[in-house]
Amino acid sequence: xxxxxxxxxxxxxxxxxxxxxxxxxxxxxxxxxxxxxxxxxxxxxxxxxxxxxxxxxxxxxxxxxxxxxxxxxxxxxxxxxxxxxxxxxxxxxxxxxxxxxxxxxxxxxxxxxxxxxxxxxxxxxxxxxxxxxxxxxxxxxxxxxxxxxxxxxxxxxxxxxxxxxxxxxxxxxxxxxxxxxxxxxxxxxxxxxxxxxxxxxxxxxxxxxxxxxxxxxxxxxxxxxxxxxxxxxxxxxxxxxxxxxxxxxxxxxxxxxxxxxxxxxxxxxxxxxxxxxxxxxxxxxxxxxxxxxxxxxxxxxxxxxxxxxxxxxxxxxxxxxxxxxxxxxxxxxx
Amino acid sequence: xxxxxxxxxxxxxxxxxxxxxxxxxxxxxxxxxxxxxxxxxxxxxxxxxxxxxxxxxxxxxxxxxxxxxxxxxxxxxxxxxxxxxxxxxxxxxxxxxxxxxxxxxxxxxxxxxxxxxxxxxxxxxxxxxxxxxxxxxxxxxxxxxxxxxxxxxxxxxxxxxxxxxxxxxxxxxxxxxxxxxxxxxxxxxxxxxxxxxxxxxxxxxxxxxxxxxxxxxxxxxxxxxxxxxxxxxxxxxxxxxxxxxxxxxxxxxxxxxxxxxxxxxxxxxxxxxxxxxxxxxxxxxxxxxxxxxxxxxxxxxxxxxxxxxxxxxxxxxxxxxxxxxxxxxxxxxx
Numbered sequence: 001x002x003x004x005x006x007x008x009x010x011x012x013x014x015x016x017x018x019x020x021x022x023x024x025x026x027x028x029x030x031x032x033x034x035x036x037x038x039x040x041x042x043x044x045x046x047x048x049x050x051x052x053x054x055x056x057x058x059x060x061x062x063x064x065x066x067x068x069x070x071x072x073x074x075x076x077x078x079x080x081x082x083x084x085x086x087x088x089x090x091x092x093x094x095x096x097x098x099x100x101x102x103x104x105x106x107x108x109x110x111x112x113x114x115x116x117x118x119x120x121x122x123x124x125x126x127x128x129x130x131x132x133x134x135x136x137x138x139x140x141x142x143x144x145x146x147x148x149x150x151x152x153x154x155x156x157x158x159x160x161x162x163x164x165x166x167x168x169x170x171x172x173x174x175x176x177x178x179x180x181x182x183x184x185x186x187x188x189x190x191x192x193x194x195x196x197x198x199x200x201x202x203x204x205x206x207x208x209x210x211x212x213x214x215x216x217x218x219x220x221x222x223x224x225x226x227x228x229x230x231x232x233x234x235x236x237x238x239x240x241x242x243x244x245x246x247x248x249x250x251x252x253x254x255x256x257x258x259x260x261x262x263x264x265x266x267x268x269x270x271x272x273x274x275x276x277x278x279x280x281x282x283x284x285x286x287x288x289x290x291x292x293x294x295x296x297x298x299x300x301x302x303x304x305x306x307x308x309x310x311x312x313x314x315x316x317x318x319x320x321x322x323x324x325x326x327x328x329x330x331x332x333x334x
Numbered sequence: 335x336x337x338x339x340x341x342x343x344x345x346x347x348x349x350x351x352x353x354x355x356x357x358x359x360x361x362x363x364x365x366x367x368x369x370x371x372x373x374x375x376x377x378x379x380x381x382x383x384x385x386x387x388x389x390x391x392x393x394x395x396x397x398x399x400x401x402x403x404x405x406x407x408x409x410x411x412x413x414x415x416x417x418x419x420x421x422x423x424x425x426x427x428x429x430x431x432x433x434x435x436x437x438x439x440x441x442x443x444x445x446x447x448x449x450x451x452x453x454x455x456x457x458x459x460x461x462x463x464x465x466x467x468x469x470x471x472x473x474x475x476x477x478x479x480x481x482x483x484x485x486x487x488x489x490x491x492x493x494x495x496x497x498x499x500x501x502x503x504x505x506x507x508x509x510x511x512x513x514x515x516x517x518x519x520x521x522x523x524x525x526x527x528x529x530x531x532x533x534x535x536x537x538x539x540x541x542x543x544x545x546x547x548x549x550x551x552x553x554x555x556x557x558x559x560x561x562x563x564x565x566x567x568x569x570x571x572x573x574x575x576x577x578x579x580x581x582x583x584x585x586x587x588x589x590x591x592x593x594x595x596x597x598x599x600x601x602x603x604x605x606x607x608x609x610x611x612x613x614x615x616x617x618x619x620x621x622x623x624x625x626x627x628x629x630x631x632x633x634x635x636x637x638x639x640x641x642x643x644x645x646x647x648x649x650x651x652x653x654x655x656x657x658x659x660x661x662x663x664x665x666x667x668x
Contacts, residue, residue, distance in 0.1 A: 002336055009594070009615060012518030014528045016378050017594050017615030020354075044350050107653030110448070121455035132653060184346025185658040194348045260343070260351050280614040281343060281351030319441030319466060324519040 003037035004332045006278070006292075007285040011316065011325040019285035021261065021278040023293055024201035027271050028211035030175070032198070034293075036332055039201070042194035043277045046186060046258030050137050051077040051224045052173050052203060056165040057140040058220035062147035066096040073227035074234035075136030077256065081237025082111025082131040084119075089234065090130045093139040097146040104129035105156045106138045106188040113237050134188040136234070141166075141190075156189040163191060172217075173206055174199035187259060197275050200264050204273030208254065208266035225254045225266060241287040241311075245294065248307050252298075255290060257283065263290040267297055284327065288312045292329035337371035338666045340612070340626075341619040345650065345659040353619035355595065355612040357627055358535035361605050362545035364509070366532070368627075370666055373535070376528035377611045380520060380592030384471050385411040385558045386507050386537060390499040391474040392554035396481035400430040407561035408568035409470030411590065415571025416445025416465040418453075423568065424464045427473040431480040438463035439490045440472045440522040447571050468522040470568070475500075475524075490523040497525055506551075507540055508533035521593060531609050534598050538607030542588065542600035559588045559600065575621040575645075579628065582641050586632075589624055591617065597624040601631055618661065622646045626663035 002020070009017040022037030032039075054076045057063050063073060072093055080086035094100055108127045111117045120127060129135060138156075145152035145162050155162045158180075167178050176195035186192040205211070207225055210218025228235045232246035235256065245255040245265075255265040261278030263286045274293055278285040288311075295308035316325035336354070343351040356371030366373075388410045391397050397407060406427055414420035428434055442461045445451045454461060463469060472490075479486035479496050489496045492514075505512050510529035520526040539545070541559055544552025562569045566580035569590065579589040579599075589599040595612030597620045608627060612619040622645075629642035650659035 011378055011526070011528075014376065014378070014516075014518060016518075016528070017613065019614050042348065044345055044348070105654075107655075109653055114444070118455045121452045122458065124456065182348075184348060184350075185652060185656065187652050187658070189652050189654055189656070192345070194345075194350070279351065280353050280616055280619075282614055282616065285614075318519060318521050318523050319443055320439075320523055321441075322519065322523070324521070 001038050003279055005330050006036070006332050007288045008328045008330060009316065009325065010328055016325065019278050019280060019282050021276060021285065021289060022197055023274070023276040023289060024198040025272055025274050025293065025297065026198060026201035026205050028202070028205040028209040028273070030202050033272055035198070039198040040196045042182065043197045043200075043262060044184065044192045044194045044260065045200050045264065045275075046192055046260055046262050047079045047134065048256050048258030048262045048264040048275070049170065049200060049203070050079070051207060051228060051254075051256060052170055053137065053166045054140050054224055055169040055173070055217065055220050056162070057144045058223055059216055060144050060148050062144045065147050066093070066143055068093070070227040070230045071234050073224055074231040076140030077224060077228050078136045078235045079133040079257065080136060080234065081113035081116065081240060082127070082133065083113050083116045083237050086136070086234065086237065087130045090135040090139045093136070093143060097143045099142055099146065101128050101130050103142050103152060104132070104135060104138050105154075106132045106134045108132055115238075132188065138188065158183060158191040167191070167193075174203040197277055200275035201273045204254070204264050204266040204275065205271060206273070208268040208273060209271050225268070226251075228256070229254055241290070244311060245291065248311070249298070249304050253294060255294075257286060257290075261286040263287070265290055265294065267294070270297060272297060284314070288314060288327045288329055292333045296333055335372050337613055339664050340370070340666050341622045342662045342664060343650065343659065344662055350659065353612050353614060353616050355610060355619065355623060356531055357608070357610040357623060358532040359606055359608050359627065359631065360532060360535035360539050362536070362539040362543040362607070364536050367606055369532070373532040374530045376516065377531045377534070377596060378518065378526045378528045378594065379534050379598065380526055380594060380596050381413045381468065382590050382592030382596045382598040382609070383504065383534060383537070384413070385541060385562060385588075385590060386504055387471065387500045388474055388558055389503040389507070389551065389554050390496070391478045392557055393550055394478050394482050396477045399481050400427070400477055402427070404561040404564045405568050407558055408565040410474030411558055411562050412470045412569045413467040413591065414470060414568065415447035415450065415574060416461070416467065417447050417450045417571050420470070420568065420571065421464045424469040424473045427470070427477060431477045433476055433480065435462050435464050437476050437486060438466070438469060438472050439488075440466045440468045442466055449572075466522065472522065492517060492525040501525070501527075508537040531611055534609035535607045538588070538598050538600040538609065539605060540607070542602040542607060543605050559602070560585075562590070563588055575624075578645060579625065582645070583632070583638050587628060589628075591620060591624075595620040597621070599624055599628065601628070604631060606631060618648070622648060622661045622663055626667045630667055
């Protein structure tokens with residue numbers, strides 16, 4: 001099936017571009033609450049599932065052993081913007097396990113936060129692996145290795161014991177098999193697995209409720225999602241969609257985007273998990289879609305819903321800051 | 335109609351994302367040579383038609399009066415990367431008309447070329463309007479005003495005499511009415527008009543051949559396209575798709591991208607104009623589509639076609655530079 005258009009991009013009164021996609025909203029028992037488009041199609045979740053990938057960090061006892069609080073756990077689930085506070089916290093996480101940036105295998109890139117990028121350049125510096133948006137996740141991986149007595153070299157490889165722990169958690173939480181046929185390599189060099197989109201909606205409903213989990217896993221999941229909603233700056237960065245969404249309803253919305261137009265979210269009070277993919281991989285559309293679906297699900301809170309609808313209709317501006325268009329969710333959300 | 339998928343984005347062996355779109359290839363008599371998808375749908379051409387918008391600069395005599403050669407004319411048709419040579423040439427064009435950057439109404443943004451951006455930051459500078467990717471086009475507009483004795487203030491407004499000259503040229507070349515109902519505002523504050531995609535294919539076939547033009551216009555069109563193919567760095571910038579495409583077949587391919595997934599091109603030796611729009615606005619897809627269609631049309635030159643097919647299948651790399659996927663044009667091009 002062809003997925004419906006979920007977001008239009010208006011310039012003036014005319015539709016300039018359009019984004020198709022699919023949305024799955026499930027409860028923790030595996031019951032679909034709402035589905036738009038083909039939710040059975042395999043999707044690489046990319047960074048949207050970092051909170052699930054961080055379960056071994058908590059379950060292994062590493063997070064406690066190194067004294068990690070909400071900020072460190074949020075950073076372990078983050079695609080951060082490379083701002084100084086992110087970089088310093090990743091450095092500190094590694095230091096507590098006796099490591100430094102040379103242990104990171106994620107590669108380096110300039111901060112996505114423009115102010116941080118310019119400041120780094122003005123200081124005459126170059127980015128290192130701590131600036132990589134995934135450095136918190138990788139620091140969590142490395143801390144898990146050291147605490148568990150696993151040699152950390154090659155920890156990004158699919159056949160490394162750490163990635164086996166991560167894959168086991170992903171399979172158990174999503175209920176989807178993560179085999180070699182589903183596997184490719186993420187931007188930060190770890191494996192990523194394409195499984196049905198709806199699996200991630202179910203997975204985040206379970207993460208938010210603990211349904212079907214052991215008490216150890218339920219506690220770890222709750223701790224990770226609570227850390228993200230308590231410290232959303234450390235999940236994202238200044239002005240980023242996930243920060244804005246989680247600040248719009250403190251403690252009530254978990255949201256995490258991934259590359260190529262994927263977004264996952266959870267609404268603990270409703271026991272619902274959300275997963276969506278924009279077919280063409282556009283982040284701007286995924287951000288509008290997640291805001292639109294959250295507005296629909298949380299419509300009972302009219303003030304919050306209005307704020308979310310505003311976020312779903314983000315303006316398009318000219319280079320002098322005049323509003324010349326906007327994004328607009330379609331009738332598919334009605 | 336729903337446009338077909340034209341480009342897939344592979345991660346490993348799995349399709350991660352997909353881009354739909356339409357392609358029109360026309361000759362200068364208005365005869366379709368090849369059409370994929372809905373080529374009658376209105377499309378904002380954005381920066382892809384800068385060469386047509388530059389016709390008044392040449393036709394008014396301003397280009398000759400200020401001694402503009404290939405580089406200046408290429409920059410007037412450019413979406414440049416803000417590299418030092420671009421910025422300096424735009425400054426020089428304005429100076430020849432007795433103006434400076436304060437006359438530009440396009441707004442400022444950081445250079446799209448990352449090395450230029452970092453160098454600017456390291457020097458402790460901020461970008462100005464000369465760094466705007468459209469500063470060459472705007473400098474051409476301003477030179478046209480000064481040479482023609484038109485007060486240049488407000489030259490970006492739809493009702494300014496300069497924009498009326500530009501609109502007249504656009505209407506005559508594309509054969510499509512550019513009215514207030516088709517109008518919105520481009521990122522650099524000038525009007526942009528949504529007209530059928532195929533109009534731009536016809537327009538660039540005419541630009542490449544002069545068919546149906548007065549000798550003044552035919553000469554201006556030839557001079558502008560020749561300037562772009564002779565100095566493609568000044569149309570784009572280091573590593574950019576249009577530079578690479580025009581360098582792949584010196585003098586034989588004209589190519590110019592615009593925002594939101596639009597690309598226009600011309601093949602003078604075949605008398606064909608090309609216009610395409612990726613539905614979702616993705617530049618990566620538009621660049622793959624234009625390379626794929628050029629390869630199809632120029633298949634008789636096997637070496638060139640192989641190079642173009644390689645460009646259409648651009649790799650996706652991880653942060654450590656490993657190839658983890660690629661773009662892939664679909665069977666829609668067969």
